[in-house]
Amino acid sequence: MESKKFLVCSEEENMRLDVFLSKCFQDKSRSYIQNVIEYKLVEVNGKAKKSNYKIKSGDNIEITIPDPVNLNIQSEDIPLDILYEDKDVIVVNKPQGMIVHPAPGVYEGTLVNALLNHCRDLSGINGVTRPGIVHRIDKDTSGILVVAKNDNSHNKLAKQLKDHSMTREYIALVEGVVKLDEGTVDEPIARHPKDKIKMAVCVNGKRAITHYKVIKRFKNNTLIKCILETGRTHQIRVHMAYIGHPLVGDPVYGYKKQRFKLGGQLLHAEKLGFIHPATGKYIEFETEIPDYFKKVIKVLDN
The missing domain is CATH 3.30.2350.10 (Pseudouridine synthase)
Known part of the structure; x- marks a missing residue:
């Protein structure tokens, strides 16, 4: 992991933390920076802050950039609240705080990581980072999601969403x-x-x-x-x-x-x-x- 430190000057006062770091790392997307902040890899004066923190002149900011990872998403033994499952679909009750699928800077702890530990037969339509994911709900929203276990199921469920x-x-x-x-x-x-x-x-x-x-x-x-x-x-x-x-x-x-x-x-x-x-x-x-x-x-x- 690479660690970098920044000292906030008066011209940058009241800028959002994620905006400030996005300007410092122009090769990184703002969503990537926000994910790094979410995982508490950014500290301001020794304490983790949220993306919307308004920086102050004299603040010492330290960010740890995670090493690049192989996008072959790993399974993790994370408990799942499964409401229903058969050979075609899984219906799960997602808790608040869980991200549905991996994204830049977030490769662990997601619903997809948990699903891959539960079963390997998920549809591949949405690629390696979103196997089986037909629809999403926000990280901090709880509740029911349906996951497709094969491409045929995925296509039919996606059509129902669309219409x-x-x-x-x-x-x-x-x-x-x-x-x-x-x-x-x-x-x-x-x-x-x-x-x-x-x-x-x-x-x-x-x-x-x-x-x-x-x-x-x-x-x-x-x-x-x-x-x-x-x-x-x-x-x-x-x-x-x-x-x-x-x-x-x-x-x-x-x-x-x-x-x-x-x-x-x-x-x-x-x-x-x-x-x-x-x-x-x-x-x-x-x-x-x-x-x-x-x-x-x-x-x-x-």
Whole structure:
């Protein structure tokens, strides 16, 4: 591993940590730098910081660049919460904090690493780093994913995603009291024009449709169900922030001051339904929100 140190000057004051390091390493992508930061390989004055940390004049920054690795992704003995499995598909309940597949700078600890330890027969359509991965959910979002064990299954599941026939329902806790009992956000989403790690509602974006229903209202928050008609990156997070109700705990689109100390947004992929690629029959799976989510609801109830 290669280690480098930088001293922040006054001209660089208030720059984001990931932006600063991206300028220092112009041969590395910003997402790569963010992954290195995520794995606590960057320290500011001897302490690990997040990507959005605003650097200060005089800060001492040390970054450790991981050695290049062979993209023959290794299996890892990581426990999996498997809801269903047969010779064609695996349905798993992903925990918050787990990345779905390897990416530059992140080659361990992902769902793919765990899947490869469980079984080697995964579809190869998405290449060596994404075997079997038909769709994704964010690292800090928990919930249900379906994984394809062969190319035929992958193609049929991907088609259902494309034609929006797959059932995908999420539970989310948002800031503020949502007035309408139900509604639809139909706004296009694209990469944020000024911040590459964010998505945003943009007129030139791809169409994105999120239906929502109120489950329960609290004094300053609302528990809602979100039903995806499309599946854009960060769709629910972007849409709810757009209508003035960002997700509780969301480090990117949420409030700067959070009431609860959380590992990320309170968003859970509760239900997934699809036509089985081999049998042609519709199957559906559902899971409860995780314990940390329940604890926040209990606090709000009290």
